[in-house]
Amino acid sequence: MAKSDDKKAKPSDAEKLKVLKKKLKKLKATVKQAAAGLETRAGSAAESAVAAIRAAKPNKLVSPLAPARFPDLPVIEGAEFASGAAGIKYQGRTDVMLVRLAPGTAIAGAFTRSSTRAACVLDCQAKLAGKPDAAAGAAIIVNSGNANAFTGKGGQEAVDSVTGGVAKALGLPRERVFSSSTGVIGEPLPAQRITAIIGDLAAKLDPAGAPGAARAIMTTDTFAKGSAASFQGEGGTINIVGIAKGSGMIAPDMATMLVYIFTDAQIAPAMLQRMLSARVDETFNAITVDSDTSTSDALILAATGKSKAAPITDLRSVPARAFGKALTQVMRDLAQQVVRDGEGATKFVEVQVTGAADTADAHKVAMAIANSPLVKTAIAGEDANWGRVVAAVGKSGAAADRDKLTIRFGDMVLAENGWRAPSYDEEKASAYMKRAELVIGVDLGLGKGKRTVWTCDLTHRYIDINADYRS
Incomplete structure:
Protein backbone atom coordinates (compact mmCIF):
# COMPACT_ATOMS: atom_id res chain seq x y z
CA MET A 1 0.00 0.00 0.00
CA ALA A 2 1.29 3.36 -0.97
CA LYS A 3 2.23 6.02 1.65
CA SER A 4 -0.45 8.67 2.32
CA ASP A 5 -0.01 11.86 0.33
CA ASP A 6 -1.43 14.02 3.18
CA LYS A 7 1.15 12.95 5.73
CA LYS A 8 2.80 16.11 7.16
CA ALA A 9 6.32 16.72 6.10
CA LYS A 10 8.93 17.07 8.86
CA PRO A 11 9.81 20.72 9.74
CA SER A 12 13.08 21.97 8.42
CA ASP A 13 15.95 23.02 10.68
CA ALA A 14 15.22 26.69 9.88
CA GLU A 15 11.61 26.31 11.01
CA LYS A 16 12.68 24.58 14.22
CA LEU A 17 15.07 27.43 14.98
CA LYS A 18 12.33 30.01 14.41
CA VAL A 19 10.00 28.25 16.85
CA LEU A 20 12.73 27.99 19.46
CA LYS A 21 13.48 31.71 19.13
CA LYS A 22 9.81 32.57 19.75
CA LYS A 23 9.74 30.38 22.87
CA LEU A 24 12.98 31.93 24.12
CA LYS A 25 11.61 35.44 23.59
CA LYS A 26 8.49 34.60 25.60
CA LEU A 27 10.60 33.03 28.33
CA LYS A 28 12.82 36.14 28.56
CA ALA A 29 9.75 38.35 28.83
CA THR A 30 8.35 36.18 31.60
CA VAL A 31 11.65 36.20 33.50
CA LYS A 32 11.96 39.99 33.09
CA GLN A 33 8.45 40.53 34.38
CA ALA A 34 9.04 38.28 37.35
CA ALA A 35 12.34 40.01 38.12
CA ALA A 36 10.67 43.41 37.98
CA GLY A 37 8.06 42.26 40.43
CA LEU A 38 10.68 40.90 42.77
CA GLU A 39 12.69 44.13 42.51
CA THR A 40 9.61 46.20 43.31
CA ARG A 41 8.75 44.04 46.28
CA ALA A 42 12.36 44.01 47.42
CA GLY A 43 12.60 47.77 47.04
CA SER A 44 9.39 48.27 48.96
CA ALA A 45 10.61 45.89 51.65
CA ALA A 46 13.95 47.70 51.80
CA GLU A 47 12.24 51.08 52.11
CA SER A 48 10.01 49.69 54.83
CA ALA A 49 13.04 48.28 56.62
CA VAL A 50 14.91 51.59 56.39
CA ALA A 51 11.83 53.44 57.62
CA ALA A 52 11.51 51.00 60.49
CA ILE A 53 15.18 51.42 61.38
CA ARG A 54 14.87 55.20 61.29
CA ALA A 55 11.72 55.06 63.35
CA ALA A 56 13.49 52.83 65.85
CA LYS A 57 16.45 55.17 66.17
CA PRO A 58 16.46 56.67 69.64
CA ASN A 59 17.32 60.19 68.40
CA LYS A 60 13.94 61.45 69.51
CA LEU A 61 14.13 59.96 72.97
CA VAL A 62 14.05 62.66 75.61
CA SER A 63 17.26 63.00 77.60
CA PRO A 64 17.09 61.18 80.97
CA LEU A 65 18.44 64.40 82.49
CA ALA A 66 15.62 66.59 81.15
CA PRO A 67 13.46 68.67 83.50
CA ALA A 68 10.13 67.08 84.34
CA ARG A 69 8.24 69.69 82.30
CA PHE A 70 8.57 72.91 80.36
CA PRO A 71 8.25 75.78 82.85
CA ASP A 72 5.37 78.21 83.06
CA LEU A 73 6.58 81.45 81.51
CA PRO A 74 5.12 84.82 82.47
CA VAL A 75 4.06 87.08 79.63
CA ILE A 76 6.60 89.78 78.81
CA GLU A 77 4.63 92.85 77.79
CA GLY A 78 6.02 94.18 74.54
CA ALA A 79 7.20 90.78 73.24
CA GLU A 80 5.12 88.60 70.91
CA PHE A 81 6.04 85.17 69.51
CA ALA A 82 5.04 82.99 66.59
CA SER A 83 6.32 79.75 65.11
CA GLY A 84 5.70 77.87 61.90
CA ALA A 85 6.88 75.22 59.42
CA ALA A 86 8.86 76.40 56.40
CA GLY A 87 10.17 72.99 55.32
CA ILE A 88 13.79 74.09 55.53
CA LYS A 89 15.05 70.55 56.08
CA TYR A 90 12.06 68.45 57.10
CA GLN A 91 8.51 68.71 55.85
CA GLY A 92 5.82 69.36 58.44
CA ARG A 93 8.27 70.26 61.20
CA THR A 94 8.05 73.59 63.01
CA ASP A 95 11.35 75.24 62.14
CA VAL A 96 10.98 79.04 62.23
CA MET A 97 10.25 81.42 65.08
CA LEU A 98 9.46 85.12 64.88
CA VAL A 99 9.53 87.61 67.75
CA ARG A 100 8.16 91.15 67.53
CA LEU A 101 9.42 93.64 70.13
CA ALA A 102 7.82 96.92 71.12
CA PRO A 103 9.21 100.33 70.08
CA GLY A 104 11.99 101.45 72.40
CA THR A 105 13.18 97.90 73.21
CA ALA A 106 16.85 97.81 74.25
CA ILE A 107 18.93 95.04 72.64
CA ALA A 108 22.19 93.46 73.87
CA GLY A 109 24.04 90.42 72.60
CA ALA A 110 26.94 88.00 72.85
CA PHE A 111 28.19 85.89 69.96
CA THR A 112 30.62 83.15 69.04
CA ARG A 113 34.27 84.07 68.62
CA SER A 114 34.65 81.46 65.89
CA SER A 115 36.65 82.73 62.91
CA THR A 116 34.14 80.97 60.64
CA ARG A 117 31.07 82.78 62.00
CA ALA A 118 27.82 82.38 60.13
CA ALA A 119 26.44 85.25 58.06
CA CYS A 120 23.61 85.87 60.53
CA VAL A 121 26.08 86.25 63.41
CA LEU A 122 28.15 88.79 61.48
CA ASP A 123 24.97 90.64 60.56
CA CYS A 124 23.76 90.82 64.19
CA GLN A 125 27.16 92.01 65.39
CA ALA A 126 27.24 94.75 62.75
CA LYS A 127 23.73 95.93 63.67
CA LEU A 128 24.47 96.07 67.39
CA ALA A 129 27.73 97.93 66.73
CA GLY A 130 25.86 100.56 64.70
CA LYS A 131 23.47 103.23 65.90
CA PRO A 132 20.00 102.13 64.83
CA ASP A 133 16.86 104.02 65.82
CA ALA A 134 16.32 102.66 69.33
CA ALA A 135 12.87 104.24 69.42
CA ALA A 136 11.73 101.90 66.65
CA GLY A 137 10.39 98.44 67.23
CA ALA A 138 12.58 95.35 66.71
CA ALA A 139 12.27 91.72 65.69
CA ILE A 140 14.12 88.43 65.84
CA ILE A 141 13.69 85.62 63.31
CA VAL A 142 15.31 82.23 63.76
CA ASN A 143 15.37 79.08 61.66
CA SER A 144 16.52 75.55 62.44
CA GLY A 145 17.67 72.93 59.93
CA ASN A 146 20.29 75.09 58.20
CA ALA A 147 23.14 77.10 59.75
CA ASN A 148 23.72 79.42 56.75
CA ALA A 149 27.41 79.15 57.65
CA PHE A 150 30.27 78.88 55.14
CA THR A 151 27.85 79.75 52.37
CA GLY A 152 29.84 82.54 50.72
CA LYS A 153 28.26 85.72 49.39
CA GLY A 154 24.92 83.95 49.20
CA GLY A 155 24.86 83.68 52.99
CA GLN A 156 24.58 87.44 53.50
CA GLU A 157 22.12 87.71 50.61
CA ALA A 158 19.91 85.14 52.37
CA VAL A 159 20.13 87.10 55.62
CA ASP A 160 19.19 90.30 53.82
CA SER A 161 16.26 88.57 52.16
CA VAL A 162 14.90 87.14 55.42
CA THR A 163 15.43 90.25 57.58
CA GLY A 164 14.14 92.45 54.77
CA GLY A 165 11.00 90.32 54.56
CA VAL A 166 10.42 90.69 58.31
CA ALA A 167 11.09 94.44 58.19
CA LYS A 168 8.52 94.88 55.42
CA ALA A 169 5.88 92.69 57.09
CA LEU A 170 6.20 94.38 60.49
CA GLY A 171 6.99 97.92 59.35
CA LEU A 172 10.45 98.01 60.95
CA PRO A 173 13.87 99.31 59.92
CA ARG A 174 15.96 96.40 58.63
CA GLU A 175 18.68 97.44 61.08
CA THR A 195 10.03 84.58 53.52
CA ALA A 196 7.02 82.66 52.17
CA ILE A 197 5.63 82.17 55.69
CA ILE A 198 6.56 85.51 57.28
CA GLY A 199 3.07 86.87 56.60
CA ASP A 200 1.47 83.89 58.33
CA LEU A 201 3.82 84.23 61.28
CA ALA A 202 3.11 87.94 61.62
CA ALA A 203 -0.62 87.24 61.65
CA LYS A 204 -0.40 84.89 64.63
CA LEU A 205 2.07 86.73 66.88
CA ASP A 206 1.07 86.00 70.47
CA PRO A 207 2.47 87.27 73.82
CA ALA A 208 2.04 83.70 75.15
CA GLY A 209 3.81 82.05 72.21
CA ALA A 210 7.27 81.57 73.76
CA PRO A 211 6.93 77.79 74.34
CA GLY A 212 6.16 77.20 70.65
CA ALA A 213 9.10 79.40 69.70
CA ALA A 214 11.38 77.31 71.93
CA ARG A 215 10.32 74.16 70.07
CA ALA A 216 10.83 75.75 66.67
CA ILE A 217 14.55 76.34 67.20
CA MET A 218 15.42 72.75 68.21
CA THR A 219 17.75 70.61 66.07
CA THR A 220 19.19 67.54 67.81
CA ASP A 221 17.66 68.81 71.06
CA THR A 222 15.42 66.28 72.76
CA PHE A 223 13.44 68.85 74.75
CA ALA A 224 12.52 72.52 74.51
CA LYS A 225 14.37 74.77 76.94
CA GLY A 226 12.83 77.62 78.88
CA SER A 227 13.40 79.51 82.12
CA ALA A 228 11.90 82.46 83.97
CA ALA A 229 12.40 84.68 87.00
CA SER A 230 10.46 87.55 88.53
CA PHE A 231 11.23 90.04 91.30
CA GLN A 232 9.78 93.18 92.77
CA GLY A 233 11.30 96.36 91.44
CA GLU A 234 10.63 99.91 92.58
CA GLY A 235 6.94 100.32 91.82
CA GLY A 236 6.21 97.06 90.05
CA THR A 237 7.20 93.52 89.11
CA ILE A 238 10.01 92.86 86.66
CA ASN A 239 9.88 89.60 84.68
CA ILE A 240 12.60 87.76 82.78
CA VAL A 241 11.92 84.92 80.33
CA GLY A 242 14.48 82.93 78.34
CA ILE A 243 14.40 80.19 75.70
CA ALA A 244 17.35 78.30 74.26
CA LYS A 245 18.47 75.51 71.98
CA GLY A 246 21.62 73.44 72.21
CA SER A 247 22.66 69.82 72.51
CA GLY A 248 25.91 69.26 70.64
CA MET A 249 28.83 71.37 69.41
CA ILE A 250 28.85 73.00 72.84
CA TYR A 260 16.93 84.56 73.57
CA ILE A 261 16.12 86.33 76.83
CA PHE A 262 13.35 88.87 77.25
CA THR A 263 12.54 91.22 80.10
CA ASP A 264 10.06 94.02 80.64
CA ALA A 265 12.61 96.02 82.66
CA GLN A 266 13.32 99.63 81.75
CA ILE A 267 17.06 99.75 81.12
CA ALA A 268 19.26 101.50 78.58
CA PRO A 269 21.07 99.43 75.90
CA ALA A 270 24.59 100.19 77.17
CA MET A 271 23.75 99.15 80.73
CA LEU A 272 21.88 96.08 79.48
CA GLN A 273 24.98 95.04 77.53
CA ARG A 274 27.21 95.51 80.57
CA MET A 275 24.95 93.36 82.73
CA LEU A 276 24.80 90.64 80.10
CA SER A 277 28.54 90.59 79.38
CA ALA A 278 29.34 90.41 83.11
CA ARG A 279 27.41 87.14 83.43
CA VAL A 280 28.46 85.23 80.33
CA ASP A 281 31.65 83.68 81.75
CA GLU A 282 29.95 82.18 84.82
CA THR A 283 27.03 80.76 82.84
CA PHE A 284 27.22 80.09 79.12
CA ASN A 285 31.01 80.11 79.00
CA ALA A 286 31.07 77.59 81.84
CA ILE A 287 29.47 74.69 79.96
CA THR A 288 30.78 72.10 77.54
CA VAL A 289 29.39 68.99 75.92
CA ASP A 290 32.09 68.12 73.41
CA SER A 291 34.64 70.98 73.33
CA ASP A 292 33.47 72.13 69.87
CA THR A 293 32.53 75.77 69.34
CA SER A 294 29.71 76.45 66.90
CA THR A 295 29.79 78.85 63.94
CA SER A 296 26.38 80.16 64.94
CA ASP A 297 26.36 80.78 68.70
CA ALA A 298 24.20 83.76 69.58
CA LEU A 299 22.66 85.23 72.72
CA ILE A 300 20.26 88.15 72.37
CA LEU A 301 18.82 89.95 75.41
CA ALA A 302 15.89 92.30 74.84
CA ALA A 303 14.39 94.71 77.39
CA THR A 304 10.99 96.04 76.31
CA GLY A 305 10.73 98.65 79.09
CA LYS A 306 7.04 97.89 79.66
CA SER A 307 7.26 97.08 83.39
CA LYS A 308 5.65 99.60 85.74
CA ALA A 309 8.79 99.42 87.87
CA ALA A 320 20.03 96.56 89.58
CA ARG A 321 21.45 93.93 91.92
CA ALA A 322 18.09 92.15 92.01
CA PHE A 323 17.90 92.26 88.23
CA GLY A 324 21.44 90.91 87.96
CA LYS A 325 20.64 88.05 90.31
CA ALA A 326 17.49 87.10 88.39
CA LEU A 327 19.28 87.38 85.03
CA THR A 328 22.07 85.12 86.31
CA GLN A 329 19.48 82.61 87.48
CA VAL A 330 17.84 82.41 84.04
CA MET A 331 21.14 82.28 82.18
CA ARG A 332 22.58 79.56 84.43
CA ASP A 333 19.39 77.51 84.23
CA LEU A 334 19.34 77.63 80.43
CA ALA A 335 23.07 76.84 80.25
CA GLN A 336 22.64 73.80 82.48
CA ASP A 341 20.45 67.69 76.76
CA GLY A 342 24.01 66.92 75.67
CA GLU A 343 23.94 64.49 72.77
CA GLY A 344 23.80 61.01 74.26
CA ALA A 345 24.23 62.27 77.82
CA THR A 346 23.27 60.11 80.80
CA LYS A 347 25.18 61.99 83.53
CA PHE A 348 25.15 65.66 84.52
CA VAL A 349 28.52 66.64 85.98
CA GLU A 350 29.53 69.70 87.97
CA VAL A 351 33.28 70.36 88.09
CA GLN A 352 34.34 72.57 90.99
CA VAL A 353 37.88 73.92 90.98
CA THR A 354 39.20 75.88 93.95
CA GLY A 355 42.59 76.95 95.26
CA ALA A 356 43.97 77.94 91.85
CA ALA A 357 46.59 80.64 91.46
CA ASP A 358 43.93 82.83 89.81
CA THR A 359 40.52 82.61 88.13
CA ALA A 360 42.04 82.04 84.69
CA ASP A 361 43.95 78.98 85.93
CA ALA A 362 40.84 77.69 87.68
CA HIS A 363 38.95 77.93 84.39
CA LYS A 364 41.73 76.12 82.53
CA VAL A 365 41.68 73.22 84.97
CA ALA A 366 37.90 72.99 85.11
CA MET A 367 37.52 72.92 81.33
CA ALA A 368 40.41 70.47 80.90
CA ILE A 369 38.57 68.05 83.17
CA ALA A 370 35.15 68.75 81.66
CA ASN A 371 36.43 68.30 78.09
CA SER A 372 38.62 65.22 78.68
CA PRO A 373 37.32 62.25 76.64
CA LEU A 374 38.98 59.94 79.18
CA VAL A 375 37.22 61.58 82.12
CA LYS A 376 33.89 61.70 80.26
CA THR A 377 34.01 58.06 79.13
CA ALA A 378 34.99 56.93 82.62
CA ILE A 379 31.92 58.74 83.92
CA ALA A 380 29.78 57.07 81.24
CA GLY A 381 31.16 53.70 82.36
CA GLU A 382 30.58 54.58 86.02
CA ASP A 383 34.29 54.07 86.70
CA ALA A 384 35.72 56.02 89.64
CA ASN A 385 39.02 56.53 87.81
CA TRP A 386 40.31 59.63 89.57
CA GLY A 387 43.67 59.17 87.85
CA ARG A 388 42.09 60.58 84.71
CA VAL A 389 41.24 63.75 86.64
CA VAL A 390 44.88 63.98 87.71
CA ALA A 391 45.95 63.69 84.07
CA ALA A 392 43.50 66.40 83.01
CA VAL A 393 44.83 68.79 85.66
CA GLY A 394 48.35 68.14 84.45
CA LYS A 395 47.59 68.87 80.81
CA SER A 396 45.57 72.04 81.49
CA GLY A 397 48.52 74.43 81.38
CA ALA A 398 47.61 75.87 84.77
CA ALA A 399 50.00 75.97 87.71
CA ALA A 400 49.69 72.81 89.84
CA ASP A 401 51.64 71.04 92.57
CA ARG A 402 51.20 67.29 93.02
CA ASP A 403 51.65 67.43 96.78
CA LYS A 404 49.04 70.19 97.25
CA LEU A 405 46.34 68.68 95.06
CA THR A 406 43.10 67.31 96.51
CA ILE A 407 40.49 65.43 94.45
CA ARG A 408 36.95 64.75 95.59
CA PHE A 409 34.00 62.87 94.11
CA GLY A 410 30.99 64.28 95.92
CA ASP A 411 32.00 64.55 99.58
CA MET A 412 34.58 61.73 99.33
CA VAL A 413 38.28 62.61 99.28
CA LEU A 414 39.95 60.29 96.78
CA ALA A 415 43.44 61.77 96.58
CA GLU A 416 45.47 64.26 98.60
CA ASN A 417 49.06 65.13 99.47
CA GLY A 418 50.37 63.60 96.26
CA TRP A 419 48.86 60.15 96.84
CA ARG A 420 45.63 58.20 97.17
CA ALA A 421 43.78 59.25 100.32
CA PRO A 422 44.06 56.83 103.27
CA SER A 423 40.25 56.90 103.57
CA TYR A 424 39.72 55.97 99.91
CA ASP A 425 37.03 53.29 99.46
CA GLU A 426 36.74 51.86 95.95
CA GLU A 427 33.33 50.34 96.64
CA LYS A 428 31.85 53.63 97.86
CA ALA A 429 33.44 55.57 95.00
CA SER A 430 32.03 53.13 92.45
CA ALA A 431 28.58 53.34 94.04
CA TYR A 432 28.72 57.14 93.81
CA MET A 433 29.44 56.98 90.07
CA LYS A 434 26.09 55.31 89.45
CA ARG A 435 24.27 58.56 90.25
CA ALA A 436 22.78 60.64 87.43
CA GLU A 437 24.26 63.85 88.85
CA LEU A 438 27.89 64.00 89.95
CA VAL A 439 30.29 66.54 91.45
CA ILE A 440 34.03 66.39 90.79
CA GLY A 441 35.99 68.67 93.10
CA VAL A 442 39.62 69.71 92.66
CA ASP A 443 41.51 71.97 95.06
CA LEU A 444 44.91 73.06 93.77
CA GLY A 445 46.06 74.49 97.12
CA LEU A 446 47.82 77.43 95.48
CA GLY A 447 45.58 80.48 95.80
CA LYS A 448 42.05 81.86 95.77
CA GLY A 449 41.13 81.28 92.14
CA LYS A 450 37.96 79.26 91.59
CA ARG A 451 35.59 78.24 88.80
CA THR A 452 32.62 75.91 88.46
CA VAL A 453 31.69 74.46 85.07
CA TRP A 454 29.15 71.90 83.91
CA THR A 455 29.52 69.02 81.51
CA CYS A 456 28.11 65.57 80.75
CA ASP A 457 29.41 62.10 80.02
CA LEU A 458 30.44 60.85 76.57
CA THR A 459 28.53 57.79 75.37
CA HIS A 460 28.25 55.86 72.12
CA ARG A 461 24.99 57.68 71.46
CA TYR A 462 27.01 60.83 70.78
CA ILE A 463 28.70 59.01 67.90
CA ASP A 464 25.40 57.64 66.62
CA ILE A 465 23.76 61.06 66.57
CA ASN A 466 26.62 62.89 64.88
CA ALA A 467 27.44 60.14 62.39
CA ASP A 468 23.84 60.36 61.17
CA TYR A 469 23.40 64.15 61.54
CA ARG A 470 22.98 65.02 57.86
CA SER A 471 20.82 62.05 56.83
Missing part, protein backbone atom coordinates in the same frame (compact mmCIF):
# COMPACT_ATOMS: atom_id res chain seq x y z
CA ARG A 176 16.34 96.44 63.91
CA VAL A 177 15.70 92.93 62.60
CA PHE A 178 18.06 90.25 63.97
CA SER A 179 18.32 86.74 62.59
CA SER A 180 19.84 83.43 63.62
CA SER A 181 20.22 80.11 61.84
CA THR A 182 21.13 76.70 63.22
CA GLY A 183 21.63 73.34 61.56
CA VAL A 184 23.86 71.90 58.85
CA ILE A 185 26.93 73.94 57.84
CA GLY A 186 27.78 74.56 54.18
CA GLU A 187 24.28 74.24 52.72
CA PRO A 188 22.67 77.32 51.08
CA LEU A 189 19.80 78.66 53.16
CA PRO A 190 16.49 78.36 51.27
CA ALA A 191 15.52 81.91 52.24
CA GLN A 192 12.45 81.89 50.00
CA ARG A 193 10.89 79.17 52.14
CA ILE A 194 11.23 81.41 55.19
CA ALA A 251 31.94 74.81 74.01
CA PRO A 252 30.65 78.28 73.45
CA ASP A 253 33.56 80.69 73.97
CA MET A 254 31.05 83.55 74.27
CA ALA A 255 27.55 82.44 75.13
CA THR A 256 25.91 79.24 73.94
CA MET A 257 24.12 77.82 70.92
CA LEU A 258 21.04 79.99 70.50
CA VAL A 259 19.60 81.86 73.48
CA ALA A 310 11.11 102.42 87.87
CA PRO A 311 13.97 102.39 85.33
CA ILE A 312 17.23 100.72 86.34
CA THR A 313 19.89 103.38 85.95
CA ASP A 314 22.55 102.58 88.56
CA LEU A 315 24.38 99.24 88.58
CA ARG A 316 24.98 99.63 92.33
CA SER A 317 21.32 100.11 93.18
CA VAL A 318 19.15 97.51 94.89
CA PRO A 319 16.95 97.01 91.78
CA GLN A 337 19.63 72.62 80.46
CA VAL A 338 21.85 72.61 77.37
CA VAL A 339 24.28 70.30 79.16
CA ARG A 340 21.43 68.11 80.41
